[in-house]
Amino acid sequence: MNMTTNIQTGNTNTYDAIVIGSGITGGWAAKELTEKGLQTLVLEAGQTIVPERDYVEHVPVWQMKFRGMRDRKYDDVHRERQKHIGDEWNAKFFVDDLENPYTTPPDQPYLFLRGRHVGGRSVMWGRQSYRWSDIDFEGNLKDGVAVDWPIRYKDIEPWYDYVEDFIGVSGQAENLPQLPDGKFLPPMELNCAEIHMRDVIAQKFPDRRLTIGRTAILTKDHRGRTACHQCGPCARGCITRSYFSSLHSTLPAAEATGKLTMRPFSVVHSLIFDTKTRRVTGVRVIDAQTRQTIEFHAKVVFLCASTLESARILMNSKTPEFSNGLANSSGQLGRNLMDHMMGSGASGIIPGHEDRVQLGNRPNGIYVPRFRNIKDKHPKFIRGYGFQGGGGRDDWGRGSEMPGFGADFKHSLRQPGPWRFSFASFAECLSHPDNRMELDKTKVDAWGIPAMRISAKWRSNEWETFKDAQVTAAEMLEAAGAKEITLRNSPSAPGEGIHEMGSARMGHDPKTSVLNRWNQAHDVKNLFVTDGSFMVSSGCQNPSLTYMAMTARACDYAVKQMKLGEI
Structure with missing residues (x-):
């Protein structure tokens, strides 16, 4: 990547466009704006990632200094709930919570997982890529929740096509109204336990469908990137560039x-x-290394710093007119924070198939799209949830939870254990104005910028979906003949789904929303916000594909407006 501080565009530190953030949406903004002819500066708060130095996905555990366990230094600078996510291979990708603090009310734990480096969280994301349908875009209007989306599926459909064609999404067409099909690369294969579960669900639950996950991982060579060889540890980086990240796809295209x-x-x-x-x-x-303050100038700014960080930047940009944050005449900036509630579902042992083993480490699982409140209305909640998960055989690691000792015990672990199947829910979170982020008046980060205070909790509708997901997961396992069925019973904290969204929602009315239908601030015409901030509702699908499509759409609109002299 070109790391020069400046380019010649007339005046020092002056560009056509500035993009704040280099993650999933920042990378797309950079690609689209540069390809449309704009000299573009991308500002990234963290360091450069050098794959040959920083990706260690193929280093075996016995060659790691701490044998795969984290250095205690990691635990010292990260919150308790985050410690199960990082390991010795990928801990460097997660932000230091001491340098970058945030606060929460004592009774409202929040887990804010960040990646401050070139590529952002696109280096570590889960890559599940699902379209939204008009069931999602019309939900708020029909249910009387929050405000109406100012777009519908037809507005974003061509941009879903455009993005999928570039990033490469493998998946299986299913012709479901709640989960539109896309431009897919060949799907990954289901294993025998998953095929069994798929067939049982098709026979006994006609309103439900089990399919392979739709994922931004290549199943064949695509646009100069190599097909995945299913080594598995994707969270450590991907040296073959087989999964989509801005570091290996959109930013090189921009460069x-x-x-x-x-x-x-x-x-x-x-x-x-x-x-x-x-x-x-x-x-x-503020230069993170020298602490020098620098100003950069441009005709248009795309804010892609992530949902909470973008809201914080706008709040810290307050003026006498916008005393609660720039572009905040509606008072909605920082409010309506959403995430997906996880932690429900069930798992069990699937008898049989002992003559079969799964080869490789398929970096993908199954998906059961939302089936609640599609045709029939549930009496206890609106919206719904989807299931991710899958089947697999227990390996030698099961010995840590088994009684035994000595050579015979060790030899018994050489053979794989039984097949298991797990359903893990992702439930929609309804928009609520009291789920919000504000600037903390007493705490600053390592660069003297006010930290954020996050207040968010699950409410009654989310808890009802949590209970229902336990029931429906268990009944599918029981129908498939599963044994030792165990309910998943540990709800995620808000933020733990890593799908934070909604802090600067779009809408028809400037009095109730921050952005218009083009991700353009109602109050500031040359300011666009295209990360998860713009989301009006959360759906239950992983949202990153929608972020990317809306970013490409917003860039197209912005450049056209610039040519017309409107920006």
């Missing part, structure tokens, strides 16, 4: 135009607003 300047170690403090022109004129940056 190829010759119009990209990437500036790492650039912590954004705030945006610069001109009250006379009603435009953002630039960005104030």
Whole structure:
């Protein structure tokens, strides 16, 4: 990547466009804006990732300094609930919570997982990629929740096509109204336990469907990237570039135009607003290494720092007119925070198939799309949930939970254990104005910028879906003949789903929303926010594909408006 501080565009530190953040949406904004001819600066708060140095996915456990366990230094700088996520291979990708603190009310734990480096969380994301349907876009209007989405499926459908064609999404077409099919690469294969479960569900639960996950991982060579060889440890990085990340796909495409300047170690403090022109004129940056304050200027700004960080930047950009945050005449900035509630479902042993083993480490699982409140109305909750999970055989690691000792015990673990199957739910979270982020008045981060205070909790509708998901998962396992069925009973904390969204929602009315249907701030025409901030509802599908499609759509609109002289 080009790491120069500056390019020649007339004035020092002046560009056509500035993109804040280099993750999933920042990478797309960089690609689209540069390919449309704009000299574009991308500001990234963290370091550069060098795959040959930083990706260690194929280093075996016995060659690691701590044998795969985390260095205690990791535990010292991360919250308790985060410690099950990082390991010795990937701990460097997760943000230091001491340098980047946030606070929560004592009774409302929140887990904010961040990746401050070039590529952001696209380096570690789960890659599940699902379209939304009009069942999702019309839900708020029909249910009388929050505000109506200002778009429908037909508005974003061509942009889903566009994004999928570039990133490569493998999956199986299912012709379901609640989960539109896409432009798929060949699907990954189900294993024997999953095929058995799929067939049982098709026979006994006609309103439900089990399919292979739709994932941004290549099953054949695509656009110069190599097909996945199913080594498995994707969270450590992917040296073959087989899964989509901005680091290996959109940012290189932007660089190829010759119009990209990437500036790492650039912590954004705030945006610069001109009250006379009603435009953002630039960005104030603190160099993370030198602590020097620098200003960069541009005709248009795309804010892609992630849902909570983007809201924090806007709040820290307050002016006499916008005393609660730039572009916040509606008062909705930081409110309506959503995530997906996880932790429900069930698992069990699937008898039989002892003559079969699964080869490789397929980096994907099954998906059961939402089936509640599609045709029939559930009496206790609106919306619904989907299931992820899958089948697999117990390996030698099961010995840690078994009684035994000595050579015979060790030899018994050489053979795989029984097949198990697990359903894990992802439930929709309803928008609520009191689920919110504010600036903390007493705490700052390592660069002196006010930290965020996050207040969010699950409410009655989420808890009802949690209980229902236990029941429906268990009944599918029972129908398949599963034994030792165990309910999943550990709800995730808000934020733990890593699908935070909604802090600067879009809408028809500037009095009740921050952005319009083009991700453009109602109050500031040359400011666009295209990360999860714009989401009006959360659906139950993984949202990243929608973020990407909406970013590409917003860039197309912004450049057209610039050519018309409207921006």
